[in-house]
Amino acid sequence: MGLLTALRGTFARVGRATAFNVTGAPLQLLPLVLLAQPWLLFHDLDAVPEVQLAVLAPLLLVVYGVGALTAAQRRRFASLAGVDIPLLPVARRRPTLRGAVNWVRAGATWRQLAYHLLVGPAVLCGTAVTFVLWVWGVFAGTALVWMWGVPPEQLPKFLESSTEAVYINASGLAALLAALWLTPVLVRLDTRAALALLGPSRSEQLARRVEDLTESRAGAIDAADAERRRIERDLHDGAQQRLVSLAVNLGIARATLTDLSAEARQVIDDAHREAKEAIDELNNLVRGLHPAVLDDRGLDAALSGIAARGPLPVRLHVDVPRRLAPTVEAVAYFTVSEALANITKHAPEASRANVTVGIHDGRLRVTVADDGPGGADPAHGSGLAGLARRAASVDGVFALSSPVGGPTVITVELPCAVSP
Template structure:
């Protein structure tokens, strides 16, 4: 698996490009991607504004003529859907903003008139049209800001090398203000070592401040893309709830199959063998009491093993220590059984709800089992803490790495369980290690 993290709320999402630090920002691909995006806004804004305004106004004007404008408006709204898809792709490529695709257009009633009515009532298309309408004034601002900032940065930081180009017989350097050499007045020229150095210092300052301003402007674009070109809020909530419900149902069915398999292959098989042994011991009681006594002793040992298996099975469903003493004690008990030393730290201001607590316990238990069986680690750690209204559990080991939720039923099962309670699972596991799995659950 790559070194970048994979956040899994049911499906793997592309890992975001990390935000560069202040000193690296001018030289990062993210800053230049944002700059290119903001400059291209002008092109998109002009074309989109003209397209929406011209054809919508034309459609409104044609509507009184036997409703001829309604099909045109519906076509414009649906075309804006396609434009929105291209803008999401542009944001994904240059802003690293991966916006989910809204639900597809659905014609509610058959026929041409049904298509027109569905197109006119398409909220996704109208939101995309609003996006294109707003892009023109916004793009003028963004284009002007980006070009001005980078031009000023380039001009000032290169002034020590370009000052000779401004010199002439009556002009010693670049003029900051004044009426010019033909009408001398209160003219001020950037000349002399002090002002040349000061100009260069301003250029260096702009070099590091410009990416911060561009980041703030690009944040507005990200908000516009998410709010106007992504799924509607209620639609996204319905989709998330549907996926969570399906994940919860799948997890419950998987747990039932696991319990049935463990009972069938473990305790049930052992009890059947025990019944057969006791039957044979009963038959030999009178003829061969010594053999019967030996078989009874073996059956007694089998009973102990069956009880232990049933106890472990019950603990796997819901351990008593979790109910009685909480997550800290339960995870400490799990860590004590791990084959490598595990440091456990739990810092929660309040006890979470039972489903979330059980999900956190189960996830950490499975992750520590993976550490024991597959990681080749020499030590591991478990840290559970609260971030606002979220429970965050981090399991880290120094093993060989390479864990991938897309290749392996263990992590895939954990993903489904986390989805069932509205959480996310993030795996960072480069080849060669270390592996860090972060489970985030609502408190």
């Protein structure tokens, strides 16, 4: 029972492999037909040199055959062999000379061409060999049966001798064994070649993975930034306005209700003061989430507000002639804000800070320097490490120079994407 099961499985695999090879024959033959077209068209024209025809033939295949052949082969591998060949990052043929040149120059295009011109015909030859082996194996492998079941006068001459019939029968059985071995081998070789030539290379897969990760990260950053903007709007238009209204009402009550006792007036005064303090704290919170001035007036105005509000004297120089992408502007803004906060917290000896923002070599460079004692270390504390992570979130670069004795200089370079 085990032997029958094994034989059944073997013949089933060979049958599927045979169907796969046979269905691939037209696709493997088509490039040869395309290659023959120039000679068929120009065989009577002596003015067309053979060199020009040799160049025209593969170009004809590139322009009209590669994409369709690759798509057909990909479907054949998926449906008959269960092999999923990833899509190639081939540049589309654009209706311009430059687009066509870029498409032809792409490495993926020439890998496809190599498969259809070299591997396909080779596998086609292998399929033809297996077909011959199958036919000869079925015919010659039953030579002895023919001798026993067919009248001698109807037998071919090479089967009239028993010795020759035995040799022929043995060759037929050998052909069957060879066909059983060669048929799946062709499928495996064809599959490996297709994955290597019709699919993306390892470097292309890595590049695509990096691109996907970059896009997903950018999407996550944009989504987080949009959520911060929404929270800022909700706080500004909701809770903040109610607190302002409460403070105004308390102020009116304090001014108009003159017949209150001293204790009641003190309660109103305390409530009014706490409401104003809550408004200030909420303003700082909203500004920390996303400053509205950054959207309305740009990076220069937003950074000017930071410099004016801080306890440390700040010399600010901003040279950004155009609006940048909102995410880049937000990262630059919070970089300066957090850097100045770190100076105030960790370097109280500093007497001033210099902030310079400008575009250099196509990147936005943000520099924050102070005259404090130096010795800052990103490994100690989360402030500097947070600045580095914030810059890295948009493919930026963070650099720190803080020798003992000062000065401390933080430099951040960000991709200079222009706002749409």
